[in-house]
Amino acid sequence: SQTIHQWPATLVQPVGSPLSLECTVEGTSNPNLYWYRQAAGRGLQLLFYSVGIGQISSEVPQNLSASRPQDRQFILSSKKLLLSDSGFYLCAWNKGGIGNQPQHFGDGTRLSIL
């Protein structure tokens, strides 16, 4: 069966520090991968999605970037964190191709910027 792992679960970082959040998927190949951010009491904002290695689409211009160095690995990064980067970050995957495939989510990373 397929599983998705996200780490770390919680992270406290100072303003201006770098960021690296990692997500990996097991048990499938060539998944679509997604990074979302969820602000407190808000819905999900799609940040990036990827349909293959090295293929990244950005939804919202911002202080973050994403990379997909391997088929089942998706990394969210920042060179210098801002206070506004605080939030709950979720990674998700689904099978590519058609729209009837649900997305499956990791457990999330709670990021607090001080």
Place this chain on the structure above:
Amino acid sequence: AQSVTQLGSHVSVSEGALVLLRCNYSSSVPPYLFWYVQYPNQGLQLLLKYTSAATLVKGINGFEAEFKKSETSFHLTKPSAHMSDAAEYFCAVSGSGSRLTFGEGTQLTVNP
């Protein structure tokens, strides 16, 4: 393009009462529809999905949803609420691609 509107950001019910969470969608192509549940500090868990087979879809934890094309709705129901149902619920739609468009979510509170 697709969009989702969840009516009511907060819904409160008594334990044992009917749960009804509303979702209306807009889609330029036949939609695929999903309901997810999120417990505090956790990811989203798939409750059920509509993929153009039966219009009444049964999911986990006793939830079901009915696709009504004429009303562009996909409301989530459960006959009898449990305390453990307290969570945030998200409706989502996709069209011909793999991306999902999520609603803003409905926080369900269950009162004893």
